[in-house]
Amino acid sequence: MGRAVYLPRAEEATIAALKRALGVLNAHLACNTYLVGHSVTLADIVMTMNLFLGFTHLMTKSFTLEFPHVERYFWTMVNQLNFKKIMGEVKQAESALPIPSKKPSQPKDAKPKAKDEPKKEAKKETDKEPAKPRAEAAEEEEAPKPKPKNPLDLLPPSKMVLDDWKRLYSNTKTNFREVAIKGFWDMYDPGGYPLWFCNYKYNEENTVSFATLNKVGGFLQRMDLACKYAFGKMLVIGSEPPFKVKGLWLFRGQEIPRFVIGECYDMELYEWKKVDISDEAQKERVNQMIENYEPFEGEPLLDAKCFK
CATH class of the missing domain: 3.30.70.1010 (Translation elongation factor EF1B, gamma chain, conserved domain)
Structure with missing residues (x-):
């Protein structure tokens, strides 16, 4: 969100924690239309507002596909008439926010010295290094093998x-x-x-x-x-x-x-x-x-x- 210094390891840990939380919520909603009971309660309002920022700014469709019951729940809630009156039309984020890159500013009058060039090249290499853990993190996320599908999921689609x-x-x-x-x-x-x-x-x-x-x-x-x-x-x-x-x-x-x-x-x-x-x-x-x-x-x- 740009409110703190970007740290690849911190991002990796945050994504893992988010997926764990969404997994728990997804499992509960697999058997329940709402969080509590059979109609909208204060718990649903609070949960929807907690999910709102994620769906609209951070979590793209490819990310939330892993949690179909959370998706169904969120869109059911934000399309309720009373929600629409306050929040208007809600659209899911199409891409994640870019990672802010901060380059050190140099004085205008400063002239580059030959001795500094190796240091600058080394600095450029170190600036590029944080991107590696991010790529590694992506590989680690893709590493787990998909769970075997339930035979019922392989049946021909039903209109119901x-x-x-x-x-x-x-x-x-x-x-x-x-x-x-x-x-x-x-x-x-x-x-x-x-x-x-x-x-x-x-x-x-x-x-x-x-x-x-x-x-x-x-x-x-x-x-x-x-x-x-x-x-x-x-x-x-x-x-x-x-x-x-x-x-x-x-x-x-x-x-x-x-x-x-x-x-x-x-x-x-x-x-x-x-x-x-x-x-x-x-x-x-x-x-x-x-x-x-x-x-x-x-x-x-x-x-x-x-x-x-």
Whole structure:
């Protein structure tokens, strides 16, 4: 920013620290539309203002591509109506700020002496030396090998953008059926994201309400590894024990991802059935589960949890 003397090693350390911080934020936003809850809070306002200077002056598109969820979050925030009123149109930096070069000023009357020439040449060489660590730093940043891609990332593109659906679900507060449910079917892609019903195999054991709720909560926590590729609703049904646990899930790919089955042991505790959206009864059941409709299949809901 030109406010301090340029030191290549300091720049290298600062970039590394920035990437670590953005990596943590990116991981959190992979499963959350906002920092806290399902709508804009003071935390989002503060975070957006912290990111603003970086996006507009320092972090180019090639730099932020490594943090797609941070990108999505920042542009979602600055395009909110209230943000635009204050900040106007926001544009990302096209190039990083140039490094200021300070050359020592010489008196106008001073005449160069032959004896000084070797010193000047040596000085020029030392002036050029700081550029080497910068190049080395760039090489070190490029050195790490890319992480192997998840097989789901190699599937043909889907017209459904999962983050768009999660954002619509979170932001719809009224007229849910007319706005969120309609929006879901407008963007739904059965080829890229088939729907699945799940039913807990041992519902007769669900005799204590808080234990049943904890069981479902633990399942959703262990599903965090799939948040980039899934959306789910889990319903705990009934006013008296035994309580029934049923769910609706949207998974990337035509089958339930293998890494989810392998890592989340709860999966085998449920019976899974792919939804046939050509069946209007099944389609309406999907609507009711997304909407937390009551009574569901003739019974009240004890609780409804969302995975997104």
